Amino acid sequence: MTLADPLRVVLAGAGNMGRAWGRTIEGAPDVELAGIADIDPGAAEAAAAELGRPVAVGTDAVALAASTGARAVVDVTVPAAHHPVTTDALFAGLDVLGEKPVAETVAQALSLAAASQVTGRLFMVSQSRRWNPQLFALRAMAEDLGAAGSLTTEFFRAPRFGGFREEMAHPLLVDMAIHAFDSARFVLGAEPVSAYCETHNPPWSWYAGDAAATAVFAMEGGARYTYTGSWCAPGRQTSWNGEWRLSAEKGSAHWDGDHEPVLDAEVEPTPRPPALFSGIEGSLLVFTDALRTGVPPMGEVHENVLSLAMVEAAVQSAETGRPVLLDEVLAEAHAEALRTESNPDVKDALASWPNVREVLTAATHP
Ligand SMILES: NC(=O)c1ccc[n+]([C@@H]2O[C@H](COP(=O)([O-])OP(=O)(O)OC[C@H]3O[C@@H](n4cnc5c(N)ncnc54)[C@H](O)[C@@H]3O)[C@@H](O)[C@H]2O)c1
Known part of the structure; x- marks a missing residue:
């Protein structure tokens, strides 16, 4: 071609x-x-x-x-x-x-x-x-940190969209969390094995469906990815990418979603060309x-389908109360x-x- x-x-x-x-x-x-x-x-x-x-x-x-x-x-x-x-x-x-x-x-x-x-x-x-140079830097840190233990994303924001998002059964999981799930696969270089998820709708929520969710995924290789967030969270706001922490064999990496990620470990970062997109x-x-x-x-x-499968697994788990x-x-x-x-x-x-x-x-x- x-x-x-x-x-x-x-x-x-x-x-x-x-x-x-x-x-x-x-x-x-x-x-x-x-x-x-x-x-x-x-x-x-x-x-x-x-x-x-x-x-x-x-x-x-x-x-x-x-x-x-x-x-x-x-x-x-x-x-x-x-x-x-x-x-x-x-x-x-x-x-x-x-x-x-x-x-x-x-x-x-x-x-x-x-x-x-x-x-x-x-x-x-x-x-x-996924096409974020800071996320690429976080993935590079993950590679330098050895075996991954836990990766977490916290996402807390309070947007008032109006329209379809306020009517959906699982607005946060279906419309937004797919970005984080997709990024987690990329950072860990590992695919999901199972999901356990609980969702709820806080009493002050302006959404019809569950606007808050906590999901734990077991990933290939044994790491756990945990996503916890709410779309009706007044007060301190995370970035739209969420706040990330990776805990790994040789140390940790942290990303606030808006600035360069920070490495906290005694490792020499492998030089890599910056992402240009x-x-x-x-x-x-x-x-x-x-x-x-x-x-x-x-x-x-x-390559993309497993990110949507993570959403479907999380929704199924939330609706059945069982790991999927x-x-x-x-x-x-x-x-x-x-x-x-x-x-x-x-x-x-x-x-x-x-x-x-x-x-x-x-x-x-x-
Ligand atoms: N990557 C991101 O950050 C991001 C942000 C917002 C939306 N999105 C995605 O972008 C897509 C569109 O979202 P949006 O917010 O623009 O929605 P929207 O409702 O504002 O616009 C969708 C448009 O698609 C048109 N449409 C529907 N069926 C069609 C068809 N068969 N052929 C041609 N046009 C058709 C509608 O008439 C409408 O104008 C969704 O998949 C959404 O998830 C991604």
């Missing part, structure tokens, strides 16, 4: 985050925004008007890509639309960079991983908080590089994907997977 010319992309979804993506694509070297698609034509037109130059608009990303000569889609639609919009794009021969979460359910995420295999197109999930600009750069080099990037769909094995979540999702898949080629690909975890972790690994 080579790209001599700028990568022409269609933006699908022109809501809050879609407009941020529109500005990022406009500012990116070697990428051209060919069009904006939204099922709400007014949203697409408003996003185009903000750019201050004529941009094609439409209601269907694939049709718009065909008429504008775009070869990739940036999918920033609502989570429920990720599966249909990305599937259509992949089967139209387009590569896709999609917002988190990869899909609404792990079953749909597995279907997308199989669709990417069947079509041979790249589907990368933009998990923007961050946020959604970073995702876009990594995506375009991957298309040019053909090397699967971090965030490639297979990640392999059970993957097996149930695989069975559901096989039951519900409508594309015969994707179904065959899913059926050929001998072991879901192995398929997910073999493709790319941090």
